[in-house]
Amino acid sequence: MLGDAEIRALGGNLKSVSEDNQKHHQDLQKLLDQFQFFLESYNRLKSDYEEEKEGRERYKKLAKAQERNPFVLVLVDGDGYLFKEYLVKAGTQGGPKAAQILNESIKDLVHERLGSQADQCRIMVRIYANMLGLSKSLARVGLVGNEARSMSTFATAFTAAQDLFDYVDAGDKKEAADYKIREMFRLFADNNQCKHIFFAGCHDTGYLSLLTPYRGRADRITLIKAASFHPEFERLDFAVRELPAVFMSTQPSGSHIPPPPTIPSAPKVCTHYQKGICRYGTQCTKIHIMPGQQLSKKVDDMASSPISSYNRDFSHLKDFRSSVRDQDFYATTLPFMNIKCLNFIAVNKDGDRIDPYVPMPSRESWDTYVRRSKPRRPCNNYHLAGECETNNCEFDHSPVDSNSLNVMKNILRQHVCSKGASCRSLKCYLGHHCQKSGCKGIKPCKFGRYAHTLDIVVAQWDTPIERHASDDSPASEETANSNFSEDWKYPETSPIETHFEC
Structure with a gap:
């Protein structure tokens, strides 16, 4: 028979086992609760991951779609930016030539601004103008005819020359062209497919409020400089470029129309020109021909013809008398x-x-x-x-x-x-x-x-x-590799008149 001490000891052991068993049960329950928490967290993270993955795939598809068909936009206010005089005068023949020159000039700027990305970009041109008012203004200086909307023949030929080129009549209302240009700019300013905007409207300070929110975004916007460029636009910190072969650098006026020429009593040959020392150029009153070259019958006839006939044919005489080309x-x-x-x-x-x-x-x-x-x-x-x-070429x-x-x-x-x-x-x-x-x-x-x-x-x-x-x-x-000297500097004259020393 067990003694009292042994019975007490067994009771203590039983209590200890019971407490240990209870503690083990509590630890197991705690472990199960933690496992359940981690399982729920895992399921939530997995769900978030799947949603993020789907969103990323949608973004990739959207980005890929936006990278398809990249282009650059050329926005022109046609009321202030006028094509070169000889292009406007040529009418239906001048429109396609203007489109070609503009296209080539913009291509050079696109390569400058976008680098290797330029080859993938198409060029979209939008020109907006008040055709009626513009035609009247140009007719007054003799660049187009006097009929209403006489500029439309040039504009139509320009539009037909390139698929993405449009010369649009914005209507006769005040600032109609401005409104069109503003809306087109807002539409494409943040469009990912539009890689760059060339803005030609810097004669009108009304566009400053349109461009100011994008100030300093030279990677996105380039200003085109032409006649009446307002200095306020230079403060916007955009790149400014000129297209001297495309737009007039000065506003047209009546002074652009040459006065009727006077009739010489008889055509005389300039001996200074034949020696290569005539300093009067196109202003010389004598005929510029090469030694041994004969006067054409047409020039002789014009010298003795009535004044009206002479005036009609003077352009031929002018070309004959001067070989200077601009x-x-x-x-x-x-x-x-x-x-x-x-x-x-x-x-x-x-x-x-x-x-x-x-x-x-x-x-x-x-x-x-x-x-x-x-x-x-x-x-x-x-x-x-x-x-x-x-081999081992010294040049770059x-x-x-x-x-x-x-x-x-x-x-x-x-x-x-x-x-x-x-x-x-x-x-x-x-x-x-x-x-x-x-x-x-x-x-x-x-x-x-x-x-x-x-x-x-x-x-x-x-x-x-x-x-x-x-x-x-x-x-x-x-x-083969002769360039200008290291100390050569750009000539201090206008880009239109300056050439490498000739």
């Missing part, structure tokens, strides 16, 4: 760089080679090229001819922007090709005739007199020699 003449006559120019050689009716048009670079382009050339000048053969066979082969490339083309076109107008090398980037605006063919111009007067109208497209032989040099050794 930038507008080259822009409208020379072929633009396109697929055909990349594969064939443009030739006139006499078999002389014609170079593609090289627009005068802006001051900003010159500055960009100078900065780009500071460490090492770009290789002309590599960037302009497409290849460089020089790394990519150059479109502005610097245009400066290089401009510089090298002023070096005379040794083969002259007979050159048929597609890789030749030297000049085969002068493109300097207003050049009279005298020193220090490197081109001969003939290179200033030859016919630059394309008559046919010749096959380049590269398709017949592969050993022709792209350019003469003496100018």
Whole structure:
């Protein structure tokens, strides 16, 4: 029989086991509660993850859709931004040419602003104007006819020239064009498919309130400068660019219409011009012809004809008396760089080679090229001819922007090709005739007199020699990589009148 002490001990042990069992049960219940909490948290996180995953997939699809068909928008207030006079005067022929020049100019700006992304972007142009009021204004200065909406023929031809180009009559109400431009800007300012906006309306301070919320967004907006550019727009910290080949730099006025010419008693030949020293240029009262060239019967007839007949035909006499050509003449006559120019050689009716048009670079382009050339000048053969066979070439082969490339083309076109107008090398980037605006063919111009007067109208497209032989040099050794000197600076004259020293 158990004693009292043993019984007490067993009772204590039983109580201890009971307490341990109860504590174990409490710990197990606590563990089960924690497991349940973690399970519920896991389910919530899994649900959130699935929702986030679905949202991310939807965003990817939306972003992919928005990246499809990227474009840049060119917004133009046509009441203040007027195309070059010769384009407007040409009417139905001027509209397509204006669209072509604008398209090429904007392409260069797109490459400058967007870099490698530029090749995927299409160009959409929207021009809004009060067609009735604009036609009346231009008719007063003799650029269009006097009929109502005479500007519409130019606008219609412009619209038909490019799929995404529209020249729209906004109506006759006050600020109708402004309203259209504002709504178009708001529609596309935050559109992801619209990669950049080129805004041409900086003559009107009413647009300041529209642009101010986007102040400093140079990555998004570029201002186009033309006639009557208001200085307030410069404070918005946007990039400002000019399109000198597209828009007038000054407002048209009656002074643009040349007065009727006086009739010379008899046409006289300028001997100073034949010696290359006539300083009067287009203002010379004598006829500018080459030595040995005969006066045409038409000029002789005009000298003795009645005044009305002479006035009608004076434009022909003016062209005959002066071979000085300006930038507008080259822009409208020379072929633009396109697929055909990349594969064939443009030739006139006499078999002389014609170079593609090289627009005068802006001051900003010159500055960009100078900065780009500071460490090492770009290789002309590599960037302009497409290849460089020089081992360990001392010049730079790394990519150059479109502005610097245009400066290089401009510089090298002023070096005379040794083969002259007979050159048929597609890789030749030297000049085969002068493109300097207003050049009279005298020193220090490197081109001969003939290179200033030859016919630059394309008559046919010749096959380049590269398709017949592969050993022709792209350019003469003496100018293969000759750029301007390190201390050369942009000339202190207007971009329209300035060219590389000619």
